[in-house]
Amino acid sequence: MGNLFTIIIGAIFINNVVLARFLGLCPFINSSDKTDKAFSMGAAVTFVMTMASFVTYLIFTYLLKPEAWLLVKLFGGTKIPQIGLQAVLQTAVYILVIAALVQLVEIFMRKSMPALYRSMGIFLPLITTNCVVMGVALLNTSYARVELSLLEAVIQGFSAGIGFTLAMLLMSGVRERIGLLNVPEPLRGAPIAFICTGLMALAFLGFAGMG
Amino acid sequence: MLRELTKGFFKRNPIFVLMVGLCPTLATTTAMKDALAMGMAVVAVVTCSNAIISLVRSVIPKGVRIPCYIVIIAAFVTIVEMLMKYFLPLEVNEKLSIFIPLIVVNCIILYRAEDFAQKNGVLASVFDGIGMGGGFTLAVLTVSTIREVLGNGTFLGLRFSTSYTPMAVMTLAPGAFIVLGLLLAFFRWRALRKTRMAPAQASVPEMPEAQEATA
Numbered sequence: 001m002g003n004l005f006t007i008i009i010g011a012i013f014i015n016n017v018v019l020a021r022f023l024g025l026c027p028f029i030n031s032s033d034k035t036d037k038a039f040s041m042g043a044a045v046t047f048v049m050t051m052a053s054f055v056t057y058l059i060f061t062y063l064l065k066p067e068a069w070l071l072v073k074l075f076g077g078t079k080i081p082q083i084g085l086q087a088v089l090q091t092a093v094y095i096l097v098i099a100a101l102v103q104l105v106e107i108f109m110r111k112s113m114p115a116l117y118r119s120m121g122i123f124l125p126l127i128t129t130n131c132v133v134m135g136v137a138l139l140n141t142s143y144a145r146v147e148l149s150l151l152e153a154v155i156q157g158f159s160a161g162i163g164f165t166l167a168m169l170l171m172s173g174v175r176e177r178i179g180l181l182n183v184p185e186p187l188r189g190a191p192i193a194f195i196c197t198g199l200m201a202l203a204f205l206g207f208a209g210m211g
Numbered sequence: 212m213l214r215e216l217t218k219g220f221f222k223r224n225p226i227f228v229l230m231v232g233l234c235p236t237l238a239t240t241t242a243m244k245d246a247l248a249m250g251m252a253v254v255a256v257v258t259c260s261n262a263i264i265s266l267v268r269s270v271i272p273k274g275v276r277i278p279c280y281i282v283i284i285a286a287f288v289t290i291v292e293m294l295m296k297y298f299l300p301l302e303v304n305e306k307l308s309i310f311i312p313l314i315v316v317n318c319i320i321l322y323r324a325e326d327f328a329q330k331n332g333v334l335a336s337v338f339d340g341i342g343m344g345g346g347f348t349l350a351v352l353t354v355s356t357i358r359e360v361l362g363n364g365t366f367l368g369l370r371f372s373t374s375y376t377p378m379a380v381m382t383l384a385p386g387a388f389i390v391l392g393l394l395l396a397f398f399r400w401r402a403l404r405k406t407r408m409a410p411a412q413a414s415v416p417e418m419p420e421a422q423e424a425t426a
Contacts, residue, residue: 020384022238026318029233087293091312092285099278131234131316138309186400187392190230194392202385 004155011159014208017132018167019201024132028168028197029190031123033179038172039165044123046161048105049133052098053140053157057150059097060141064090086142094137099128136160170200215335219342226350227398231318235310236351237387243367245306246355248299250348252291252311257320257347258340259287264328265336280324281315288315319347357390358382 017023024045031041063070066084075081106124109117127133140153148156174196183192225231232253239249263283271279292311296304304311314320323343328336359365362381364372380386 022234022384022387023313025233025237026231029230087296088289091289091292091315092282094312095281095285095315096278099281129316129318129321131313134316135309135313138312143309186396186403191392191396191399194388194395198385198388198392201383201388202380205383205385 004152007152007156008159011156012163012166013204016163016167016204017136017160018164019197019204020208021135023135024130024164027123027126027130027132028164028171029193032168032171032193033175035169035172035176038168040119041123042161042165042168045127045130045132045164046158048098048102048124048127049136049161049164050154050158051101051105052133052137053154054150055097055101056094056137057140057148057153059093060086060090061150064093065142090138090142094134095128098133098137102128132160132164167200171197174200212335212338215338216342219339219344219346220349221346224346224350224398225319225322225343226347227395228402229322230395231322232347233391234313235317236347236354237384237391239307239310240351240355240358240387241382242306242363243352243355243359245303246351247348248295248303249307249310250344250351252295253314253317253319253347254341254344255291256284256287256314257323257344258337260284260320261323261328261336261340262333263287264324265331265333268329276329277321277325280321284320284324285315288312319343354387354390354394357394358386362386 011017015021018025018028027041027045032038062068064084064086066086067081068084071081071085102124106117109124136157140148140156171193175193178192178196187195219225223229226233226236235249235253240246260280260283264280267279267283288311291314295307295311323339327339331339356366358381359367360371361378362383364370364375364377378386381390
């Protein structure tokens with residue numbers, strides 16, 4: 001239980017995906033100018049990221065890593081299970097899984113939750129090429145510092161999504177205020193957003209010693 | 212043809228002007244040699260994928276072109292990843308860690324495939340890839356030079372002065388954001404000044420197109 005709590009706090013505050021790990025900056029800069037837009041984007045990313053963590057973890061553990069169960073079943077006598085398919089297939093499999101998942105979620109939501117679809121639907125296709133989803137999937141599996149269990153991986157994916165949403169919401173609050181000010185023309189838009197993000201990251205550095 | 216090669220460096224620099232592929236620009240620029248390795252990896256992937264996509268562009272059906280591009284790009288990313296694991300020192304690989312496989316979702320590469328390689332010949336696409344990759348390398352080198360010199364007091368790992376006290380914040384996350392913000396502002400200031408100096412030409416601002424690409 002304490003372990004899960006550490007993962008949650010770590011993924012939201014200490015290693016915030018945007019402010020400490022530099023993942024998902026394109027949507028962070030491009031859709032954080034309005035609060036409702038920022039919230040929809042954050043919710044869509046959190047949703048896809050939780051699902052993607054689940055699926056990629058299963059694929060990694062049972063198919064890609066050395067001595068994986070399915071590999072031993074399929075290529076028992078050969079050398080393939082010892083090496084694993086991770087180095088060759090991981091990148092391609094992960095991106096395809098995420099793309100397929102995003103499509104699936106989009107179709108499902110359009111049919112069964114039209115209201116929710118209207119609020120975050122337009123952001124869904126963009127998530128495929130958003131590095132935050134694939135980055136967290138990689139950090140859960142082959143780039144994990146300690147090997148995670150399935151529950152821990154899913155919790156980490158979900159908390160990273162919450163951390164992303166938190167950063168988006170904070171940023172949109174700041175940017176709505178900036179919108180009322182007279183910013184020098186070269187700084188308007190993305191440059192001032194980056195400088196604000198820098199100051200916000202400075203504040204988040206205060207969490208760095210924890211854990 | 213030469214124009215395809217040079218446009219990526221300044222006029223349509225993917226980072227400073229088009230603002231695509233920002234994540235690796237911040238994450239891999241604490242030291243210049245990491246940035247150089249990252250830049251070279253992106254040059255290799257964008258050039259090869261541009262060439263192949265432009266070769267097979269008439270075979271791929273329009274409806275499924277994006278998944279096809281992604282698979283082609285993923286193949287080259289895997290090759291580059293393996294080569295880098297083998298040839299580069301361990302500490303560079305550890306610094307770049309997830310950002311090498313993440314080249315596959317880097318907006319620059321898919322953007323060039325969609326915007327250029329599927330409409331143009333192989334040679335032009337290769338030049339475009341080299342130019343855009345080169346522009347990216349130039350950008351990450353600029354950011355990393357500022358961050359390494361100010362934050363670590365070194366240039367390419369060599370200490371240049373004993374009296375300078377490094378600003379540690381530059382090597383951390385906040386420094387990266389602020390340096391990139393100021394650089395973006397500088398490039399926009401230059402573009403604005405140019406349009407003001409030549410009002411007769413009434414040049415179309417390039418920002419809307421860039422936002423479409425990243426949005």
